[in-house]
Amino acid sequence: MTKASPSAGDRKRLSPEERRAMIVAGATAYFSEVGLEGNTRELSKRLGVTQSLIFNYFSTKTDLLEAVYRAVYLDRISPDWPALIADRSRPIHDRALTFYREYTQAIFSYEWMRIFMFSGLAGAELNRRYLEHVSRLLLRPLMEEFRSAAPGPRKPEMEDIWNLHGGIIYIGIRRYVYQVPCPDDQDPAIRAAVGRFVDAFDIPCEQACQTVPSLPDGKAQANADITTR
Amino acid sequence: MTKASPSAGDRKRLSPEERRAMIVAGATAYFSEVGLEGNTRELSKRLGVTQSLIFNYFSTKTDLLEAVYRAVYLDRISPDWPALIADRSRPIHDRALTFYREYTQAIFSYEWMRIFMFSGLAGAELNRRYLEHVSRLLLRPLMEEFRSAAPGPRKPEMEDIWNLHGGIIYIGIRRYVYQVPCPDDQDPAIRAAVGRFVDAFDIPCEQACQTVPSLPDGKAQANADITTR
DNA sequence: ATTCTTATTGATCAAATGATCTATTGCGTT
DNA sequence: AACGCAATAGATCATTTGATCAATAAGAAT
Known part of the structure; x- marks a missing residue:
């Protein structure tokens, strides 16, 4: 210290x-x-x-x-993410997973998670602006990509994207706000969440499924890349 | 007032x-x-x-x-939920959906959501006890039911259940903590989230998909208005 | 070594806040 | 109508806390 x-x-x-x-x-x-x-x-x-x-x-x-x-808040949102999300040369599964890996890497920290929650409870305008920013620049484009990639008539709405988003963010809330025991490595959970979401809209696997197994086999998590503090 | x-x-x-x-x-x-x-x-x-x-x-x-x-906190957790979750005479899809409808009905209020978040940030022991309670009495049994109902080798872990849970709870966080615009009726989002989760583990539909609407669901889905109180 | 700028300290003020104590008064009893 | 208990109000104390300002000293320039 x-x-x-x-x-x-x-x-x-x-x-x-x-x-x-x-x-x-x-x-x-x-x-x-x-x-x-x-x-x-x-x-x-x-x-x-x-x-x-x-x-x-x-x-x-x-x-x-x-x-x-x-x-x-400064520089937490990478300027590369909109291009990553919109890059149709890669499967949407791959893009979504990469985005959420990088996004959680950026915001899953004791300071960020708690300051964001404190200021959110205080009604800070900054929070609403941030969420509006995330929604407009990242989540809505993500939805459009999912809709474009979905072959059938079932296409996600914004609330579905928010559900995907919330399920992943909630990992950080458990860890840094509630401070309950969590797996050291959240990557398997993120991989599984994105995988389920992709499957739900019948999006074909392409080469993404080879590099990214959609279901983790065990609970043996190796690395702990994010510490509690 | x-x-x-x-x-x-x-x-x-x-x-x-x-x-x-x-x-x-x-x-x-x-x-x-x-x-x-x-x-x-x-x-x-x-x-x-x-x-x-x-x-x-x-x-x-x-x-x-x-x-x-x-x-x-008093009496927010219904004593009926463990029995509801364990009732194998009903499809797991139906049980999970009913549980989350009733659970969100119980805790999605301005007072509960914010007091829980405030005390969580303050490190209140009560919060950890509550979450431990939810995990042991509700979420773990829910996982066991999903695992039992899943026909294939893909079965959910606790982290998967937490993901389902978090995605739904996040609706209340958006509404009452961040206070950003949300759909008035969260039922469609909950239905979709549970539906995706069930599908992800190849659980057959049975009669669940017809008898799902156990609540008088209105049509106010796309109606996005901020209802803070 | 001496001087000078200014980053830093220590003392202090005023308002806010948890908590206490005595005086008041609403309301049931007679 | 008078009485008395106790619920409530009002004044007050002791800390806490944001903010101010004159005094001090670290470190560069000479």
Whole structure:
């Protein structure tokens, strides 16, 4: 852990940019743990600085929280995903699975999941904008690709896509919000969820099924790529 | 709504039981809206009583919150569900769908969803106990029934059941936590999710597919309106 | 080594908040 | 109508917490 000496002879001078970044990083960790109403004194203790220093860099606590929001939300959505989803040279099964692997890789973290949930409960406009963004740029195109790939008359609606999405996101909610035991490796569950969804709309397998077995054989998960913190 | 006059000549004397119940009800509504760190003065204003009165019925704010937890969690899990899930005289498709209709009916409310999320983020032991309860008494038996009904070698693991569960619960999270527009009637989405899950394990349809609508389902499917309360 | 800029500290204020205690008064009893 | 119990109100205390500001000292420039 970072050093947490609150007040001693070890007064260090950092450049404003470094100090500001350090405060934002510490605030992200702290507020994601205790909630957005965490107090600045406890935060300053964890940072190893005085409480007043925080207000030297952020005029108000709300300002600090907005910096945290920006740091957390920034660059989580890869600009490559719309092209990935729309790339019809690859089977939709493959594209959907790759997308959800990368998407969960991006947002399944203690900080992101909890800050998002805290700010969502607080009614932050930022959350609604984010979800609208995800819906318009990622999920709706994903639906269109599924509809285009489905040979029969059964084609997914947006609510079906939200169901696929929610089932996968819920893994992160269990792990980081409820903090109940979860498999270390969520990849088999994601693979199975995407596989079931593809099957449900009679989408032919093509070469995707060889590289991606749609059903995991056992519960022996090997790697743990995402830790609890 | 209830009258919210804070202090006037309308001092009313209620029996301790009535007053206590009134405070718990008001606290549930208030805390579910603003979070568990809401203050007792604002709560007392909404109740139309003085702040000190709250501490006449609850020795501490934590006491009050525990009463809120009890009121919210109490009797949400029907004792009939284990028997419903285990009733092999009915197709598993039918049982799963009925269960999720009744379960979402029970917990999809502004108060429940948000109190559960707030206390989950706060790390409340009660949440973990609740989820453990759901897992052991409902989801694991549900998995066993699916495994028994599946004719082929593909049988669901617990993670698959959690995926089904999460995809459905996520509807309530979108509506009450994120408060984004959702269909008024979530029944079609639930029906579709359970249907896809059943299909994925090659479970024969039997008469389930005809007798499915056990609720008077309206036609308000594409009707997307935000119904936050 | 001395000077100077400014990042940082320590003290402090004002408002908010949980909790306590005594005075009031609604309402059943007589 | 008078009485008395106890439900309720109002005042108040002790902390907590966001925010301010003058004093201090780290580190670069000379």
